[in-house]
Amino acid sequence: MEQVSFALNIVLESAATLKNESVELEKSLGRVLACDILANRDLPPYDVSAMDGFAVRSADLPGILAIAEDIKAGDMPTVALKPGQCSRIMTGAALPEGANAVIRVEDTRQISVNEVQIDLAVKSGNDLRLRGENMRAGNVVLTAGTEITPGVIGILATVKARKIEVHCKPSVAILSTGNELESLDDPVDPCKIPDSNTYALMAQVQALGIEPKLLGIARDDQDELEWHLKRGLEYDVLLVSGGTSVGVHDYVRPTMEKLGIEMKFWRVAMKPGHPLAFGLLHRTQKTSEADAVQDARRAATQAYLMDRQGSEHRATQQCAASDAFVFGLPGNPVSSMVCFEQFVAPLLRRMMGNTRLYRRTVKARLQHPFSMKPGRTEFVRVQLSSDESGYLASSTGTQSSGVLLSMARADGLMVLPACCTGLPAGEEVIVQLLDGTEFQDDPGYRE
């Protein structure tokens, strides 16, 4: 039985980042840049005003200055400032010759149609932005591996990257197994268990920006299971829930072995999530990482050159992972979701080129004592609140792995190391934030 971190290493070292594809700027949020982005211009293109106000010669201040002209944003100045002169200037407009500073309009008093009084003195460079301060043509402004956030999209628009080379998303298939499962479209049968895993896993995959293929339910029959697994292995990552524990009726293990899947581990020392299996099916068209790096370099240069010509980047590349990865997730809905967060999400994110693979963690104080048997790393569903000292964590109640409601109510997973035998109230603990906790119900700061 593997430790969590050992198993996680096995999973992560199995996978390389996928090749590139070209996406439209409008569809690029959350993707990861596959090549460096170079500036196509100097920004600002000349020294510009950082404020609405007056462009001045700092040596003239304080004093009453004659207004030489109005420089609107987008216009170029036409008058070079002589001593005693200033120009009205808009934020972002080019500084006139002779000027070396800007005074914002709030700090001035217009005393006649052509004159403004300025009572303060400033140094050269006040409220200016210098040419090339933000970016210089030809310089790298964003490096390969950058996750595309709204701020990054602002930069991409600035350098006119209409199409962007990003790492491909893996294709993901989801299969549930077990005679006891009732599908979403079946009528209610009290003898059956509704298949929630397919949809909870679907949503976990969607939360990473990937639309998975739902393969449905494979019954406990070796031929049927084999047929479903073969379909699933056409995807980059196959998630199979149920059927991997040690009961005699489980067909998943022998069928996976029969299909040539190289199983890396079958169990992990964690709770919930004990029966977690991981394996891979080697495919032929293996691309080495070195090739991928070279491809990215080539793409970067190409993209830059094409940008300069105002044309579009090269067409979308075909991209496929070299191996197919298979997870045998526990049939219990909570266990399955917890295993997804710990192992599947980091793998999928690595394949997409992300370097941040793990759910954000915060420290919290435990609100009540918690006892556990040592030997397995525990992921305890908790709700978070906060007081002056920071976050407070309290268990959602029952930690039975069958109780999916506790997962729906959880803000995070408190992680307790395998050596732990329990904690008193007030102890500091680590909580992994779950999906949906990106926002909070209070601004969290005071003015």
Next chain:
Amino acid sequence: MEQVSFALNIVLESAATLKNESVELEKSLGRVLACDILANRDLPPYDVSAMDGFAVRSADLPGILAIAEDIKAGDMPTVALKPGQCSRIMTGAALPEGANAVIRVEDTRQISVNEVQIDLAVKSGNDLRLRGENMRAGNVVLTAGTEITPGVIGILATVKARKIEVHCKPSVAILSTGNELESLDDPVDPCKIPDSNTYALMAQVQALGIEPKLLGIARDDQDELEWHLKRGLEYDVLLVSGGTSVGVHDYVRPTMEKLGIEMKFWRVAMKPGHPLAFGLLHRTQKTSEADAVQDARRAATQAYLMDRQGSEHRATQQCAASDAFVFGLPGNPVSSMVCFEQFVAPLLRRMMGNTRLYRRTVKARLQHPFSMKPGRTEFVRVQLSSDESGYLASSTGTQSSGVLLSMARADGLMVLPACCTGLPAGEEVIVQLLDGTEFQDDPGYRE
């Protein structure tokens, strides 16, 4: 000039949650339930095993037991256990009559084809899940207002909620203003400023799950601006960037007033983001909040009844906000993005029914001294790292509102109150996490 919290209250109290629409389960991630969800069955439907192992009479233990039958998940037991008997049982399978506990297979030793030796003793109820422990038919399992996370989707699948009533998403339009702007499709003109605001705002809206309409660039001409604003006011929320500061060439303010927009404020005491305006255009078909609550109740009952019949929920409702909201955002790209996070995102989330409106905050220790002029709440772009004590924050460098790269590099915004004159290194500060910081580059826990 309004304080941030005062302005935020004005914004939030202007908007009500939007009406409902029906969406497919597969499209519901991130939406907010508009009505309570009731259980359509008992779960588990009977007492079931929580493990793969043997169903036993606890009084028989420890001892050697005769195996009466195999109960697979999905099958019903056929043999009632007599003293000295047990049944092999799969996780999730129904407990046979007479049994009151389960022993997991790892704790047993099969000594012949029909006999198993169990060396430990357990209490009644060991490794069982009782009928209705997870949910009881007719009880509320999820309340209106719940954000649909993967765990919630698991519950929705469990109760066969194929279509779900959620709050509508607001329609959002984005307009940039200014003669100095160069659009993404224009050739590079060094005298112009590339329009990054349209795309950065687009991505911020997309990050909330809304696909905005991009209206392009309105030039500094009253008629053109009026035409664009009129188009924008057909949306629930209109974001106008640029043109709201106090320069003489700004046309936005008079045009907004001419169009009957009731402006609530024009400036906020914050940095960056000073010239931030907010107003609303009253529309006729006003729906009171009381009506909305009643609608939601009706929908809940209806949904429950229809679920019981196995049919689909009612058709999608038409939904429109009663008022149109207009934000005049600063033209500076960083200011515009910061204002979006502080004011626009909470409004959009409130309209969608979210109760968590604000970006998650964490405490961090400042890595260097930071000085500021008091009077305005500052939102300082910072990068986060961590050590044993927790998060560490350090400024991304220049805090000029023109430097969008610093926003692209920031992990969060350190919020410093308006009364603050500066902080020494080592001080504890509040950091709002930005989009893209949901994940981190380290698991954050140790085993």
